[in-house]
Amino acid sequence: MSGEFEVAVIGGGLAGLTAAMTSARLGRSTAVLTGGLAGGQLVSIEHIDGVPGFPEGVPGYDLCPMAQEQCDAAGVSFLQDACEGLEPESDKWRIETASGAVIAGAVIIATGSSFVKLGVPGEKEFQGRGVSDCASCDGPLLRGKTAVVVGGGDSAMQEALALALHVDKVIMIENGDTLAGQVGYKNDVEANGKIEVQTQKTVTEILGQDGVDAVRVKDVATGEEIQIQTAAVFIFVGLEPNSGFVSNAVSLNESGHVTTDASMRSSAKGVFAAGTVRAASACRAAGAMGDGATAATAAHHYLATGLWPAQD
Numbered sequence: 001m002s003g004e005f006e007v008a009v010i011g012g013g014l015a016g017l018t019a020a021m022t023s024a025r026l027g028r029s030t031a032v033l034t035g036g037l038a039g040g041q042l043v044s045i046e047h048i049d050g051v052p053g054f055p056e057g058v059p060g061y062d063l064c065p066m067a068q069e070q071c072d073a074a075g076v077s078f079l080q081d082a083c084e085g086l087e088p089e090s091d092k093w094r095i096e097t098a099s100g101a102v103i104a105g106a107v108i109i110a111t112g113s114s115f116v117k118l119g120v121p122g123e124k125e126f127q128g129r130g131v132s133d134c135a136s137c138d139g140p141l142l143r144g145k146t147a148v149v150v151g152g153g154d155s156a157m158q159e160a161l162a163l164a165l166h167v168d169k170v171i172m173i174e175n176g177d178t179l180a181g182q183v184g185y186k187n188d189v190e191a192n193g194k195i196e197v198q199t200q201k202t203v204t205e206i207l208g209q210d211g212v213d214a215v216r217v218k219d220v221a222t223g224e225e226i227q228i229q230t231a232a233v234f235i236f237v238g239l240e241p242n243s244g245f246v247s248n249a250v251s252l253n254e255s256g257h258v259t260t261d262a263s264m265r266s267s268a269k270g271v272f273a274a275g276t277v278r279a280a281s282a283c284r285a286a287g288a289m290g291d292g293a294t295a296a297t298a299a300h301h302y303l304a305t306g307l308w309p310a311q312d
């Protein structure tokens with residue numbers, strides 16, 4: 001794969017798809033590098049809340065393909081390779097991929113975030129054999145069983161609620177004093193008779209033979225350890241930005257997020273960032289879409305004028 005476009009979007013989550021669609025609708029030749037299937041983190045989510053137009057929520061596997069279809073209709077080129085590096089080439093940018101380079105006058109980085117690993121024995125060994133981060137994918141396979149969810153934030157609560165539709169029991173293990181996140185999710189978790197929340201506990205090991213059989217759980221206050229029998233462990237203990245491959249090209253903050261101004265301009269002329277890869281992202285679907293539309297509009301303006309105001 002190689003090619004030249006006015007705008008190249010790196011990442012095919014909701015930020016990237018919205019940026020690509022907006023850019024193409026503004027008349028710019030636009031490519032989106034998806035690095036695999038388009039849709040990003042939300043594509044497997046059973047019930048996305050807070051998206052305008054969907055008062056009852058919407059499954060990610062419905063919403064993300066709709067956004068992809070809108071990109072297709074607008075004339076966006078989909079390239080499935082991942083970006084491996086970004087560097088300036090005269091007054092344009094060169095995106096390296098495994099099967100060739102893509103050249104673009106403006107680049108929008110929309111590579112989102114990845115789940116932080118728990119870093120305990122058994123996590124890597126049982127990945128895909130009981131260790132998961134997708135309730136809608138694996139929940140239906142766990143009917144009649146117990147599942148453990150590690151973490152107590154929005155993602156953990158949302159996925160625990162999705163799992164409770166399928167399994168007999170969900171045990172949430174949170175190392176803090178309380179669940180931390182949106183009140184609506186907290187209320188739903190507390191009211192759900194299938195979900196048990198254990199606070200001030202941490203998972204120290206995932207145990208099993210062919211698949212997961214149990215987790216070792218430590219009481220943070222007393223140090224006491226017990227085993228909990230479970231068929232699966234879903235880990236939601238934070239997110240980290242997918243920004244390593246652009247660290248030579250744009251400024252990152254201390255947590256690795258791309259810093260931008262309000263128009264999504266990065267520190268490098270012609271490079272923008274949108275969605276959860278950028279510092280100060282709203283970390284919501286609507287925010288990712290807004291970032292994408294803002295970045296594409298600013299890229300269009302930059303290509304038209306060549307103007308690049310310095311960041312504050």
Ligand SMILES: Cc1cc2nc3c(=O)[nH]c(=O)nc-3n(C[C@H](O)[C@H](O)[C@H](O)COP(=O)(O)OP(=O)(O)OC[C@H]3O[C@@H](n4cnc5c(N)ncnc54)[C@H](O)[C@@H]3O)c2cc1C
Binds near residue numbers: 083113156159277
């Ligand atoms: C479990 C969970 C539930 C959530 N539920 C909700 C909800 O109900 N409502 C809500 O508003 N928000 C929700 N969110 C937040 C929402 O998912 C994000 O705010 C939003 O999806 C971020 O979109 P994004 O495009 O920035 O990133 P992502 O969705 O992470 O997409 C980034 C894409 O870039 C790709 N990529 C990464 N590196 C490269 C590379 N080098 N080259 C090419 N492509 C690359 C990735 O594979 C991915 O497809 C949830 C998040 C999680 C984790």
